Amino acid sequence: MPEWFRKVPEAPTNPAAASGAPASRAFDVAHLYEDPAGTSAAAPSGTALDERLRQAYFWIVNTAILSPFYDIEYEEGPSQRFTFGDSKGLLTLPSAQSYSSFILLPLLNLAVRRRCLLVGGPGRGKTASAVLMGLLAGYSLKEVRRAIQHGQPQMTVTDLLGHPLPKDLVSAESPEQIRIAWRRWLSMRVKIIDEYNRIPTRTQSALLTVMGDNYAEVYDQVYECPDAAWYLTANDDAGGGTYQVIEALRDRIDVVVKALHFNSRFLGDLLARMEAKMRPEDVVPEAIVFREDELSRMHDEILRVVVPIPIRRRIEFFASQFELCEPAGSQFEYKTKDTLKLSGVDPQSVASRDSGRDRVKDLGSQTKNGLSVRALMTALEFVKAMAYFRGERAVALEDVRQIVPFVLHDKLVPDLNSPFFDVPENEVHRVDRIGWIRRLLDLSCAEYDRLGLDREDPVAELDARLRKGLEGVTESQACVEVAKIERLLKEWSSGRKLYGPLFDDILKLKSMHQRYTNYLRWLRWTAK
Numbered sequence: 001m002p003e004w005f006r007k008v009p010e011a012p013t014n015p016a017a018a019s020g021a022p023a024s025r026a027f028d029v030a031h032l033y034e035d036p037a038g039t040s041a042a043a044p045s046g047t048a049l050d051e052r053l054r055q056a057y058f059w060i061v062n063t064a065i066l067s068p069f070y071d072i073e074y075e076e077g078p079s080q081r082f083t084f085g086d087s088k089g090l091l092t093l094p095s096a097q098s099y100s101s102f103i104l105l106p107l108l109n110l111a112v113r114r115r116c117l118l119v120g121g122p123g124r125g126k127t128a129s130a131v132l133m134g135l136l137a138g139y140s141l142k143e144v145r146r147a148i149q150h151g152q153p154q155m156t157v158t159d160l161l162g163h164p165l166p167k168d169l170v171s172a173e174s175p176e177q178i179r180i181a182w183r184r185w186l187s188m189r190v191k192i193i194d195e196y197n198r199i200p201t202r203t204q205s206a207l208l209t210v211m212g213d214n215y216a217e218v219y220d221q222v223y224e225c226p227d228a229a230w231y232l233t234a235n236d237d238a239g240g241g242t243y244q245v246i247e248a249l250r251d252r253i254d255v256v257v258k259a260l261h262f263n264s265r266f267l268g269d270l271l272a273r274m275e276a277k278m279r280p281e282d283v284v285p286e287a288i289v290f291r292e293d294e295l296s297r298m299h300d301e302i303l304r305v306v307v308p309i310p311i312r313r314r315i316e317f318f319a320s321q322f323e324l325c326e327p328a329g330s331q332f333e334y335k336t337k338d339t340l341k342l343s344g345v346d347p348q349s350v351a352s353r354d355s356g357r358d359r360v361k362d363l364g365s366q367t368k369n370g371l372s373v374r375a376l377m378t379a380l381e382f383v384k385a386m387a388y389f390r391g392e393r394a395v396a397l398e399d400v401r402q403i404v405p406f407v408l409h410d411k412l413v414p415d416l417n418s419p420f421f422d423v424p425e426n427e428v429h430r431v432d433r434i435g436w437i438r439r440l441l442d443l444s445c446a447e448y449d450r451l452g453l454d455r456e457d458p459v460a461e462l463d464a465r466l467r468k469g470l471e472g473v474t475e476s477q478a479c480v481e482v483a484k485i486e487r488l489l490k491e492w493s494s495g496r497k498l499y500g501p502l503f504d505d506i507l508k509l510k511s512m513h514q515r516y517t518n519y520l521r522w523l524r525w526t527a528k
Helices: 029-033 049-064 101-112 126-136 141-147 157-161 166-171 201-213 247-251 264-276 292-303 309-319 337-343 347-351 373-389 397-407 424-430 433-451 458-467 475-492 500-526
Strands: 080-084 089-093 115-119 162-164 180-182 190-194 215-218 221-224 229-234 255-258
Touching (some): 049 101, 049 126, 049 292, 101 115, 101 292, 126 141, 126 190, 162 215, 255 397, 309 373, 337 347, 373 397
């Protein structure tokens, strides 16, 4: 077997990676083994964990899985661009180190221990990619293969989780006395479910409990599962299959990755592998395998990556675009798409009464739903992981732009009746959901810049003062803040159209007003 199959890319894999310590953290014995600069905790080889993560990526992309699709694009200065075909398809040659989503996102999922769905036609490397993640986590190939749960229509709950011991079924006087032979895969830190949309609905419910709450239950016996990186595969991204995937299970999926087609110009590489009898899963270099404590430490380092306030504000502004549905409720708080969904009323009949706003400009008109807390937390964790992978200690806007579409792929449901999709240049977004979400983010950032919210944000200023706490605030100072809130609301109520970001700002001001109102009431009571 040629030695180059086992060759680990030479460090540094990203010479431009920023140096410097992550944000402040609690002391850990592992910190004694860090390099003097205080960067990522080093492995026994002396290589920092973020560098080893990059080495793993480049070994996979250059040796293990042939994926020449650099669709996560970064730029350092101008990049060359070309258009092709009747549709004027744009090809960008990124001027900075860029990445293949099919390789990178499963790797980041391993680092943050979330739930990744790999979609694409048969034979495109979905299961092979998931198996490699198990090998990188330190399991043997035999362990990984035996632990894969293959979805099929006859799968029962006990097939998935474990069987009661026959002797106990006969002799036990109560369910608590029945011992369960739990399946080995439940204890693993990498869990693979192949063709999850072929699993019966009842068994999907049991799988949901393991995915969502980290425990399995059979005959009133409970097995606590460790935190794990999940990999599920499906041959399509519409949730179809032998059984329709239940909504709650789809909602637990954190990131969706598409396996793209095989580029025939790489047939020579396949031939070389065949002739060398080489399978990537047999030759994973030891240098890029992570121990359990290293994965935990890497996750901690990712969480310490900083999200700067200007970046956080743009994420907030983007997230606020989608929930508002003005005709859905009479009380202000209930003017949401969630209220409409729970009512069972035809959404189109309600949307027809939603007049007065520019429905092409209104980003919220393009979706049937808003964003959940879970989706936002997942997005924040993955953008931190992206910055960490690039060797940065703070998230950049481009990290958000590149990663958020994959996280929100199944979270934002497009409303294809929106006039936005009738515009000729937007018709492609009826099909390309990654491109659509990225376009949404670009439009949101453009509106954020137009409003000049980096320069002047009265809600943020009021909130900053309140976050300092109410201890020591006098009655007159509290009254001044209440007056400012009421004055701002009065100004906004004068003929201003109601869009999603304004809706969230108004409710934020109402909550702040209530905080001050309660505080003033308490002050006056204590003064008696």
